[in-house]
Amino acid sequence: MDSTKRIVLTFPREQVNKPIVYRLIKDFDLVFNILDADITPEEEGLMTLEVSGKQDLINKGLAFLKENSVSVKPLKTEIRWEENRCTHCGACVTICPAGAITIDRATMKVSFDKEKCISCELCVKPCPVRAFEVIL
């Protein structure tokens, strides 16, 4: 039976230059959709994937990732925007890779679209007043 999982992968610095994700297709016959990726050579990388395939092959694929020191976490977190705390400065807008945070150029006010959010958490720490909260 086919199943689908949403996962967040963290690649340690030494693994960033290796074609690890490619092996999920080649060796485990998995189909994936990249929801978010932030990987810079010589730095830690972060990738959010939606993986589909046979359940046992998904499990084997995830085990393969862990063997290669890639941390695998299920994508189950939710980001909450504390509008009252937000100062609408806009520092988060260029950081959001999913287009969930936008700014109305006429009023310069920030808005957050929960539906588009992929819970990558990249907005959380760069917000000077910490207006985004991670809810587990």
Place this chain on the structure above:
Amino acid sequence: MAKQLRTYEEINEKIKKGQAVVVSADELIDLVEKEGAEKAAQKVDVVTTATFGPMCSSGVFLNVGHTKPKIKIQKATLNGVSAYAGLAAVDLYLGATEIPEDDPANKVYPGEFKYGGGHVIEDLLKGKDIKFEASGYGTDCYPRKKVSSLLNIKDLNEAFLFNPRNAYQNYNVGVNLSDKTIYTYMGVLRPNLSNANYCSAGQLSPLLKDPYFRTIGIGTRIFLGGGTGYVAWNGTQHSPCPPRTEKGVPKRGGGTLSLIGDLKQMSADWIKGASFMGYGVSMYVGIGIPIPVLDEDILRWAAVKDSEILAPVVDYSEAYPAAKPDVIGEVSYAELKSGKIKVRGKEIAAASLSSYPKALEISQILKSWIQKGRFTLGKPVENLPGESSGIKFKPLNERPFKNGDK
């Protein structure tokens, strides 16, 4: 100099009668476009300007009251954040960027810097109890050596904000030319010129609207953090001779202000602790300054718009930390506010650290205070040092010495 249209005294008379014509700086821009500067200058008495951004050089003087028996405080912390106590017995100064003594700072890089001086000030404003701990060495007149107690803003004798440097006239646009992400007070800057962060209210910002300090001076009454405050002095690093545009608008940092005001009148809506990943903590400060339209020149300057104000683009991976004066380019606030700027032929995303919507709100609040007659204008008792002062912002002239040198 243009013909005088009105005096401070005349404007204040109108304010007291509820007859003053007040517009915010953004409204003035529209008015001048519609009716021209000459007509607008005849009509408008006061223009309100504002800014709301992180301003590191900020802090608060506190007098916590004497203990029984008395203590001369040598060291003090508030919620674990240390305050300067090298003053009289129970006077303290808490700086906005101070971090808790046990903060891991950048040991795990980039550090989170969740809490610090700015957050303690915000907590005081929210009416929260603060954990206060202090020690002294003990003297005949101040025998006590230790105290720990909860403190609340309402119990303090005095709490006044005294910010040595606020309201920078203009500010850098930060970018990163290196191949690694950097974490700065200008936010997260991605490698290879991938994004730009700026920090000014542009066409609303007080000193950009009074570029030669014709009206903003020592003693000017202002909106500070939701209460009434004053310009106390020029700010530190005040640099009144920057390169300027044809209209006279500074194209670099330029002037700064030192501000003072009663913290007890302020609100956590307009003073907020801030955390900058990998850099440290800071504090958002809300400032509003009225500009009296004494003559047409003053109005023309106040009507300068985003497209006419230029900011320097600076590389924070090399030029800034190495204290090199290099500027990669200049961009207007109109371009910055569009969310995209062009630097070295490359289009990159631009984001702000200063809040334009909050600055707009402050300019409207100040406008309503003046319209209702609850805020009159303070005529400066002294002008700020201007172009003729020739003041230059100097680096430290390092003169190493050996132990034993006299």
